[in-house]
Amino acid sequence: METITGQGMKVYKWLYIVGRNLRNPSSKRIHEFLNVSQGYSLEQLEDFQLKKLMELVAFAYQYSPFYRKALDENDIKSADIKSLSDLKKLPIITKRELIQYNSEIHTNYKFKKTFKAKTSGTSGQSLVFTRNEYADSFNRTVINHNYSNYGVNPWDRNGYFWGFNQLFFYKLKTRLLDAFQNRFRVFSYSKTEMNRFIKKLKDAQYIHGYSSSIYETARAINASEIKKPTKIKMVKGTSEKIFDYYQPEIKKAFGTKMISEYGAAEAGIIAFECTKGNMHINMEGVIVEEENNEILVTNLHMLSFPIIRYQLGDYIKLAPKNKVCACGKKHLILEDVLGRIGETVYGISDKYPSLYFYYIFKNLSEKHGLNLEYQVIQKQKGRLNFNVFSNLSTREKQLLSKEIESYFKGDITYSINTDAELVATKKGKKKSFISTINEH
Ligand SMILES: [Zn+2]
Incomplete structure (x- = not known):
């Protein structure tokens, strides 16, 4: 058995390296x-x-019609960038502009090798852009480099959690917690499914994907009699917030906590959690600015489609510059990603940021130890539906109401639905706030 596994790993490693050298020289x-x-x-x-920023700005000025015009109009010369704080002289760019001025932003330099990239826009329009080989390789290598700190090779066997069927877990949860209400058919189906899935995890060395899917799987494993996977060295959550209360279940199921990777297709990897639990900024790849609690990202290697001071749309908090990490890295630390800026919440007479929901549920967790998986839905102005995944006692409902009212102060009517099924996007991502008001 050992030799087969050993031979198998060698083949995977070989395949990986050959593929990488071809794709990412x-x-x-x-x-x-x-x-x-x-x-x-x-x-x-x-x-x-x-050094990289100066090169980037000079390159963008020379080859991107959009940046040449933008710099000329603001009377900025690329030679004006003499320090990192000079970055502030350059204009901020939004996703809307990246889409609207797409062809002018692209540089007209002939790269030896490029890749087409596409991001799924939540509000319909997607962004398509060209990524030069070096930028693509840089990003992939940063990820692999961070993996190596966990003893993980990119060719190791891994479980990928993407677009999990919410309905499956919903049924599973119902069956495991309340075997009486559903019939055998559903139960045996779910159990088979889960067995099959967990069996595959047996040889996995790392798992990654949507945080909520990994969490749900951990819960299912812990609630079952099945033998837990024992070889997992790293559990990486992406795309969704990792709630603190996920961690005990994840540790119990996989033997290690969930770590966080933060990035976006158009910006690249922005931060990666180290073995000491801090999210270090990928300073070799990006410059991160925090302005009015919002993140602005500059990708230092994407010469084909310059991403400079890009308003990614997340609220973040940077750690103080002098914060030290026990891992020894001096890379700046991202303290927290507070959530998507996204849509506005419409009250009866006023407007509010969706960040309020982050605070409402954070307060419940910090003040009362009440950790809820939630989704807020707005279909009409002045009204919100708070969908909570678990069951709530009367007192817990009151606590939630109190928090809601302290933020919206009577300017909203709302309902709280418990044991609710949370809606996922086509790819399986569960957004914490869904509004249908801004979609026209
Ligand atoms: Zn560290």
């Missing part, structure tokens, strides 16, 4: 650089960022 060089730069001081990292 710059990877090897980048990998070597990252091994050195991970030991850089903050000053060295910032020097590197400045």
Whole structure:
């Protein structure tokens, strides 16, 4: 058995390396650089960022009609970028503009190799852009480099959680917790499904994907008699918020906590959690600014489609610059991603940021130890539906009401639905706030 596994791993490794060298010829060089730069001081990292930023701005001015015009109009020369704070002289760009001025933003330089990339826009329109090989390779290598800190190789067996069928877990949960109400058929189906899935996890060395799907699987494993997977070295959550209350279930099921990766297709990897639990910014790849609690990202390597001061649409909090991490890395730390800026919440007479929901549920967790998986839905102005995944006692409902009222102060009517099924997008992502008001 051991030899077969060993031979198998060699084949996977070989396949991986051959594939990588074909697709991403710059990877090897980048990998070597990252091994050195991970030991850089903050000053060295910032020097590197400045050098890359100057190159990027000069390149964008020379080859991107959009940036040439934007800089000329604002009377900025690329030589004006002499320090990282000079970045503030450059205009902020939004996703809408990346879509609207798409062809003018693209640089007209002939790259040897490029890839087409596409991001799924939540409000219909998607962004399509060209990514030069170096930027693509840089991003992939950053991910693999971070994996190596967990003893994980990219070719190791892994479980990918993407677009899990919510209905399946809903049924499973109902069956496991309340075997009386559903019939045998559903139960045996769910059990078979789960067995099959968990069996596959037996040899997995890492798992990754939507945080909520991983959490639900952990709960299912813990609630069952099935043997838990024992080889998992890393559990990585992406795309959705990782709630603190996920962690005990995940540790119990997989033997290790869930770590976080933060990024976006158009911006690249922005931060990755280290083994000491801090989200270090990928300073070799991006510059992150925090302005009015919002993130602005500059990708340092994407010369084909410059992403400069891009308003990604998340509220973030950066840690103080002098915060030290026990892992030894000097890369700046992202304290928290507070959530999508996204749509506005419409009260009866006023408007509110959707960030309110983050605080409402955070308060419940911090003040009362009440951890809820939730989704808020707005279909008409002045009214909200709070869907909560679990059952709530009368007192817990009152606590939630009290928090809602402290934020919206009577300017909203609402209902609280318990044991609710949370709606997922086509890809399986569960947004915490869904509004149908802005969609026209
Ligand atoms: Zn660290």
